[in-house]
Amino acid sequence: MSSKNIGAISIVAGTAIGAGMLGLPMVIGSLGFFTGCLILLIMWALAVYSGLMLIEINLEFGPGVNFNFMTREVLGRPGQIIATGSVFFLAYCLLVAYMTGMGSLISSVISVDARIGSAAFAVISAIIFYIGTNALVSANKTLFSIMLGAMVVSFACLGGQLNLQNLTLGTPTSKGLLFALPVLFTSFGFHASIPSVVSFVGESKKSLVKILIIGSTIPGLCYVAWLMLSLGSASPEQLAGMANVDALVALISGGSTWIGRVVSFFAVLALVTSFFGVSLGLFDLVAETFKRGNDRTSRAGTSALVFLPPLAASVLAPGSFIAALSHAGSALAIIAIFLPCIMVLKMRSAGKNQAFRAVGGSPAVFASFLFGLVIIAANYL
Numbered sequence: 233m234s235s236k237n238i239g240a241i242s243i244v245a246g247t248a249i250g251a252g253m254l255g256l257p258m259v260i261g262s263l264g265f266f267t268g269c270l271i272l273l274i275m276w277a278l279a280v281y282s283g284l285m286l287i288e289i290n291l292e293f294g295p296g297v298n299f300n301f302m303t304r305e306v307l308g309r310p311g312q313i314i315a316t317g318s319v320f321f322l323a324y325c326l327l328v329a330y331m332t333g334m335g336s337l338i339s340s341v342i343s344v345d346a347r348i349g350s351a352a353f354a355v356i357s358a359i360i361f362y363i364g365t366n367a368l369v370s371a372n373k374t375l376f377s378i379m380l381g382a383m384v385v386s387f388a389c390l391g392g393q394l395n396l397q398n399l400t401l402g403t404p405t406s407k408g409l410l411f412a413l414p415v416l417f418t419s420f421g422f423h424a425s426i427p428s429v430v431s432f433v434g435e436s437k438k439s440l441v442k443i444l445i446i447g448s449t450i451p452g453l454c455y456v457a458w459l460m461l462s463l464g465s466a467s468p469e470q471l472a473g474m475a476n477v478d479a480l481v482a483l484i485s486g487g488s489t490w491i492g493r494v495v496s497f498f499a500v501l502a503l504v505t506s507f508f509g510v511s512l513g514l515f516d517l518v519a520e521t522f523k524r525g526n527d528r529t530s531r532a533g534t535s536a537l538v539f540l541p542p543l544a545a546s547v548l549a550p551g552s553f554i555a556a557l558s559h560a561g562s563a564l565a566i567i568a569i570f571l572p573c574i575m576v577l578k579m580r581s582a583g584k585n586q587a588f589r590a591v592g593g594s595p596a597v598f599a600s601f602l603f604g605l606v607i608i609a610a611n612y613l
Contacts, residue, residue, distance in 0.1 A: 244447025250506035261471025264402020279420035284590035322563035327542035329556035336478035379501035390461035414561025569604035
């Protein structure tokens, strides 16, 4: 495999792996390990298929175009507005989740109110973005590499207290299954990287499909390992109803201060790298959408637009980590499922997309659309 393909695989995998995986034990814990893995597999398949649809659309336009441009060309101005609005909603929901998660971890370390921790994290981040983002991009790549190392060490530490009996426990319910779907789909949110991968690799259909499958499988395997270790360290009753990161870390650490510190370090890095990655994208989107400049005054206003809304939400609802991830799943379903389904059907009916078509024909497209409806409805049932 070429170094370019390996690099593209890392882009797909790196976009997915992050703080979202911290929420998996909280929503799957009551269902049990094996049921949770089955749902995870279904969400992986849905994410891969929606990724194939995006590749199909992207190849019709060629490398070098973004999703915003493709949506406008196929669905017109209304489709573009829906896409842009959904991206805004997705980013803000994710930032709320990351701020509340960081606030809870800061609170557990220095014994302050979680809302103060969230505010401090947001203010420091806003100052960093106000100063400039160029160095932050390189720093975030380094932090992501360290996070992967911390994840491996955390897994090794948790493996020493794994209780296999816990993996056989759990009581799947329809309500529990629906509750888990949006968070699980969010954990496979690599779709924003597809246009970049096509631009990076080119129009080789075989390479793109291989990159998508391998790049999405790597996070899936990490999630299975994480679920085995976390669910094997606690009972379903203990995990049920858990809503924030600090409580999860304390529970699966089994009372060990050292393991707690290692897992907390991993959790902090997962939250920080994901937070900065989403914030960078939202910062550019705000600047582009509202035609804001790059001078100090404009950057200050852009930083305020990026960080104040999620900060207000995290302060008003300090225990909203899982709720925010779940709402993010609804927005991702619109961006990665609904819009691509409509675009693919419209383009195919016009005789386009001959170079590459996602497998399954129209039945697979309609099935994906229905799954998207279920993911959104799960937030409100």
